[in-house]
Each structure stands twice: as structure tokens, then as C-alpha cells.
Amino acid sequence: MAGTLAVVGEKWSLLVLREAFLGVRRFADLQRNLGAPKAVLTDRLGTLVEQGILRRVPYQAEGERQRHEYRLTTKGIDLYPTLVALMQWGDKYLADDVAPLALEHRDCGSPVHLGLVCDDGHELSGAREVRAVPRQGASRAG
């Protein structure tokens, strides 16, 4: 866990990824949506690319010179549950009125949420139903 935070724990990283999941790929759009200083955004995008979470892909809009856009890699897409977890908590405890974004299953249309499930197929109600078991062979990092 500490490792993950070292990678994406900086101030704007997860917000950049949120935009990425919403389909925002261009520097200027990210900058406008987030309101982050350009210098910080440049730096964050750089480290996310370094970490293999985003890819820098060339593209060319009509009548413009070639530029680069930022796309999620598989490694980046796998951070989706993290973002959803943050979102759900915010929706529950911080939302003024109603969640501003709903997630639904693309196939069946019903609402999607994040849950703890065990390999027997039970869905757990929360942290109290989980036992954490330390393992040997590594100090705790997660």
C-alpha cells in the first residue's frame, strides 16, 4: 500500500487518472478541468508515464501539427477500483445532494458498486467480516 501511494499518492495523480477514465486525454483539457498548474501537471504526467500507468501516444488533429495524448495502460486501468472506492466514500459522506456520477453495468444497465467478495461467492458487508493474515517472506508493504 505504501508503494502504491508512493506511485499515485501525490496531490494530482489520482485526479489526473479520474479524468483519464472519463476520456480526457489532452494536456490542455486536463489542465482546464483540474485547474492544476501546468508545471505540476507536466511533472505528474511524466511520472505516470514513467510508471507505465499512462502512455504517451502521438496524434494529429486536422490541420494541426502532431501532438501527444495520454492514454491509460492496463496497469492504469487496474487502478479503477481505487478511484471507485474514493468516489463511493465521497458520495456517501461528502456529497451535497446526490452523487454526480452513476456507474452502470454496460451489459445489463443496473448500477455498479464496489464490494468485498470472497472466493466462495459471498459478498461481505464491510471490514469487520475480513481477517487480515500476515505472511512470511516480506515485510509489510502492500
Added chain:
Amino acid sequence: MAGTLAVVGEKWSLLVLREAFLGVRRFADLQRNLGAPKAVLTDRLGTLVEQGILRRVPYQAEGERQRHEYRLTTKGIDLYPTLVALMQWGDKYLADDVAPLALEHRDCGSPVHLGLVCDDGHELSGAREVRAVPRQGASRAG
């Protein structure tokens, strides 16, 4: 989401919460386990208490004066999925050898993981099976 990050997005907050979930409650133990400067730890604990994520509970060890310990509130416990999400991603992409901590269902003993499930009971394979639908009535905050 931005709101959630404003609350727990600072450098040590989520690590403090990890320790809390592992049962660490005392200032000195937190400080030792995390290696965070005392000043920062004091500040983080203070804001987490302010936010209602931790409670300051008096306790008294034998032969010592009364002190305070920090315990998770319900609001804090509900951050569990966030931590698990960070942990699972770290286990997948950053672990040197093997995950240092395994989670199991307290009732049936089988491994627990975090998954996206829809209200029809399907478990989704990942972000690509989800569609995000904006709602009216609020600007996006999540």
C-alpha cells in the same frame, strides 16, 4: 472524489488509517511503524479526528497516567475498500515476491478480494464493463 482526496489525500493520512485497521491505536506505535515526523502525525491525527474518521478515546495503562488512543469510527471503517484497492494494486504491480498480507472471510476462511458488482449480481471483470453516467443537480465532485 476530489472531496475524498481533500480529506484523506495527504501524504500520511491513508497510511495512518492502514495502521488503524491493523489495530494500532497509540501515538507512539503509529510513529514507530510509519516513521513519520511527530509534528505531521499530530496534525494528520487531528484532521482525521476533525473529519470524524477517527475518535480520540481516553485509556489508562496500568501504572501510567491517562492517555488517548485513536479508534476508527464508522466513517473511517467505510474507507476500508479504498485501502484494499490500493493494497491489491500494489500486490499486483509492486510486490517483490508475494503479497505480505492476505485477507480472508472471517466466516468461511476463503480469500477476499475487491470486485465491481452490479445489482443484478454479476461480478464485472474491470473498468471496461462500466459506463459512467453523469447526473444533473451537481457539478462533478465525487
Added chain:
DNA sequence: GTTCGAGGTTCGTCAAGTGAACTCAGCCGG
């Protein structure tokens, strides 16, 4: 060959993080 705009870089300022040293409150042993 000047303008325009995306995608940066540079710079001065200011907030936040960091570690070491210091404080404070009580319990204890002498």
C-alpha cells in the same frame, strides 16, 4: 515573416514536510 495556440519550461514565492531538540504531565523510586 508574423500571428496563434497547444504543450510545455522557468522563476519567485509561499505552504508543507522533515528531523532534532525542547516542553509538559503524571507515576515512581529514593
Added chain:
DNA sequence: CCGGCTGAGTTCACTTGACGAACCTCGAAC
């Protein structure tokens, strides 16, 4: 009653990082 010990902070000097504004650069269009 005195002085030392310990857990929990606080203060301080220093370094790192965030911030906003201004500047630079490349290529297309005029």
C-alpha cells in the same frame, strides 16, 4: 519532595514541493 522516566506533543531551522505568471517553441495558417 526531588529528580528521572515515558508518552504525547510543540517549536524551530531547513528542505522540498505546490503555485501562478510569464516566457519559450514548434508548426499551420494568413
